[in-house]
Amino acid sequence: MEITFPAVNIDSTMPQLIVALFAILALLVEVFSRSPRMVFATCLVGLHIALIRSLMQWGRGIPYESSLLAVDGYTTFFNILFILIAMITMAISLSYVENTRVDGGKYYPLVLFATLGMMLLVSSMDLLMMFLSLELLSISMYMLVGSQRDKWVSTEAAIKYILTGAFASGFLLFGIALVYGATGTISFSKMESILGGLGGAGAIHELPLLQIGIALMMVGLGFKIAMVPFHMWAPDVYEGAPTPITGLLSTGSKIAVIALILRLFNNPFIQVSSQWVGILWVLAVLSMTLGNVAALLQKNVKRMLAYSSIAHVGYLLVAFIALSTRGMEAILLYSAFYAVMGLAAFGCIASLTRAGGGTTAGEGERLKAEDYTSLGYTQPVQAAILSICLLSLAGIPLTAGFIGKLYLFGAAVNAGFVGLAVIAVLNSAVSLYYYLGLMLRMYALPGRFAPMEEPVGSLFGKLVLLVLGVTIIALGIYPTPLVGVIKGAVTALSAL
């Protein structure tokens, strides 16, 4: 028994270190200046430096792998994506935080800590690192969900989230214990060589501990990505959380866990992955169908988008089942697209909040579908961007969502899962009904006695939304550069 200390390559892990450093710095700024705007500025500066540092890492081709972390093209791609997600979340939070009396001084650093958790999660090469970064992400998110302390819905969402989240962590931890017991190691690369040396899937059947362990781990991770049948918490939490945090929950934290699952099934558990196809097939169909059908019935817009995000997890699983390079490319591409669409949609809802938002559920915010009637005439900017997001989420051509779905379902067809692709396309058709329903409502002609109202939302917030809207269309028309980048990232993952 000997313990070797892992060597840390400071240069390669710079983006993560910068985010961690600035999150702590921002907390100090909060103590000394008491100004949420100063904290906001500090966090944003930190994210920009980390972004530049990650972009410099891109394509330099120095893959770095220690026993804890891997820094390769795959990690760098997701680091850049998560930093951008954090920046967008911060930008759409700025006026929301001020309008709804959230304590910004703690809110922004927590967003950074959650981002750090996502970044470390994707680069983990070790079950311990994986567990710790997942908990860093989850615990930051619990606090962010409950950050509207004077609103009961936020508190209720937080208690529901932390109870289900901690329950899921228990399953994950026990699963990790069993996997460790079966293989005798917690390192991904050692696990891969041990399982690879057993001689195929037949020998792995002889390891019941491993099978149960992976199943328990998938229960834990399934909770975190809100995959059916572990989705029960998601609608409640998404509805109650502060709107920008709902955006972060449905994009960032979900994408991070999906990226981790991809790594798990490509490195340590590659021998086992084919056994999971059947189960994931059923779960993908259930996620898509339940998500879309339940979304049809919703009266609350945030809740509708929550169910739609459950359906989107199903779409991502469709490509995962293909277990091919093409499938992985499709997942990465759709993750990037979904991050933009999801954040922009929740950003629009957040920016429609009136100042001094009340203390009861939904007061000051536009949450009910009726609140959106004829919005296109009173709040033209937000209505237009929200329409673009809805079209893209539905997968209408000329938007990013269409290209993404084309890749996802194409990968499934390519791998011979034609039936699954047909179910996915039918589900997309069902989803059109509620996405377009909301859009038509926004552009319904106003009645004669429609009350006039002032446009809401800050200029900065509208500019951010406008950039996101243009990005969705631009990626829908010309996705080629992004596809090239993603091909590089997937190659890095398979090369490990």
Add this chain to the structure above:
Amino acid sequence: MLAADQYLMVGVVLFGIGVIGFLTRRNVIVLLMCIELMINGAGLAFVSFCRQTGSLDGQVFVLFAMVIAAVEIAVALSIVLLVFRNRATLDVDEMEVLKW
């Protein structure tokens, strides 16, 4: 002297009690205690596997898991305090504003 397998069985039983308790009880504090039981069950499994495989990774893992459990409980209790201040109840069935 108990064999490592028996420790593992205790761990599994603890985990099982935690899961069943979580699914059947309604008081928030009891739910948090059940989660604690699950985590400690996993910890015991780690230590017994450590004994079997002869690597130290499992023991290191348990220490980290204990810290994580403490952090999780600290955050959870502060949220429970917020709940109690708002509603003066700890029964999860009474938290039902968010539902469809």
